[in-house]
Amino acid sequence: MGGNPDQFVRFVNVQKSYDGETLVVKNFNIDIAAGEFLTMLGPSGSGKTTCLMMLAGFETATHGDIILDGQSINNVAPHKRDIGMxxxxxxxxxxxTVAENLAFPLRVRKVPQADIDAKVKRALEMVRLESFGSRRPAQLSGGQQQRVAVARALVFEPKLVLMDEPLGALDKNLREEMQYEIKHIHENLGVTMVYVTHDQSEALTMSNRIAVFEDGIVQQLATPAQLYEEPENAFVAGFIGENNRLGGKVTSVNGVNCAVELDGGAGIVNALKVNVDGVNERTMLSIRPERVVIDPEDGRYPNRCEARVEELIYLGDHIRARMTVSGNSDFITKVPNTQRHSQLKKGEMVRIGWATEDCRALDAR
Structure with a gap:
């Protein structure tokens, strides 16, 4: 390995424009460690796939430098980058046949036939398709074809493997199965992987770190747990997992906390001051549904307000309750299916609460 293993892949001030005017990637900087599984996550048009295509060599950066293992690859042809796709x-x-598909990248690299046979056999074993080598792709299911595609990307032992929404065409159950399959392959091989998806649950399941894109900019780069528990702005809070949003105005600041007067006269609540600066500033509060408590105990939950039950959906282990809180009719709580709280009724008024540390004051977008 020629470079710093903590900077195995580097994007340095990378920009991309297709028309010379509009930037679809804006000053992108990131370091990816050797052996890391990094996911680029974001909605369509956010720039994540463009970044992956520039790394693969199928697109050229308008500005900046892309470095792989200590060497700039801006002017290196895609087939010379030693990247699986x-x-x-x-x-x-x-x-x-499946075996011929796997052998193809090895033949292009002029690997001896004896080594090709051994590598193809090992790749088929890795994706549990040992008996499928003589079949053609049309004779395989979608999941099996995807396993072959993964094996082909890994068979020549590349420095880096890139995956562009590889599970998008699969049904839900098969997609979830393949998420774990790819995750385990990564853990077993220790190869560096960069993965692109718009599916946040997929990103949370598989990644060491996630870069959340919006409008060509990385909004936050962090571990799955950090993104979910500690979103830095309203976009990340809304894009990662389910999230309740309450608008209001900051009335006071006390160190890391602030007091917020909710819209609609619902009262004042306390929150962590994350992405607001001072008094009278507009803010959007972020509260995860599972952190909301029905009938909160006195003193334990300082944030308490009235809520009207609008809809109840039975989901087995919990009841999903949609409520109106402070004028927001899409406030969600997840009520454990216990005798005490499972008797909620549509239309009734209830008291809800949450802890200050579970309420984040973010930008009012």
């Missing part, structure tokens, strides 16, 4: 549509050769 998995596409959403699998991109398997239909006229070749």
């Amino acid at each position: 998995v596409f959403q549509n699998y991109a398997l050769f239909p006229h070749m």
Whole structure:
């Protein structure tokens, strides 16, 4: 390895414009460690796939430098970057058998035939398709084809593997199964992976770190737990997991906390001061549904207010209750399916509460 293992992949001040005017990637900087599983997550058009294509060599950066293992690859052809690639549509050769598909990148690299046979066998074992080598892609299920695509990206032992929404065409159950499959392959091989998806649950399941994109900018780069528990702005809070939003105005600041007067005259609550500066500033409070308590005990939950039950959905282990709180009719709570709280009724007024540390005062977007 030629460079710093903590900076195995580097984007340095990278920008991308297709028309010379509008930037689809704006001053992108990131370091990816060797062996890391990093996911680029964001909605369509946020710039995540463009960053992956620039790393693969299929797009050229308008400005900045992309470095792989200590060497700039801006002017290196895609096939010389030693990068494995998995596409959403699998991109398997239909006229070749599975074994021939896996052998193809090895033949291009002029690997001896004896080594090709051994590497193909090992790759098939890795994705649990040992008996499928003689089949053609059309004879495989979608999940099996995706396994072959993953094996083909890994068979020549690349420095880096890139995956562009590889599970998007699969049904829900198969997609979840393949998430764990890819995660385990990564853990077993220790290869560096960069993964692109718009599915936040997929990113949370698989990644060491996640870069959340919006409008060509990384809004936050952190571990899955940090993104969920400690979102830095309203976009990240809303994009990662389910999130309740309450608007209001900051009335006072006390160290790391602030007091917020809720819209609609629902009272004043306390929150962590995350992305607001001072008194009279507008803010959007972020509270995760599972942190909201029905009938809170006196003294334990300083934030308390009235809520009207609008809808109840039975989900087995919990009841999803949609409520109106401070004028927001889409305030969600997840009520454990216990005898005490499972008797909620549509239309009734209840008291809810939450802890100050579970309420984050973010930008009012």
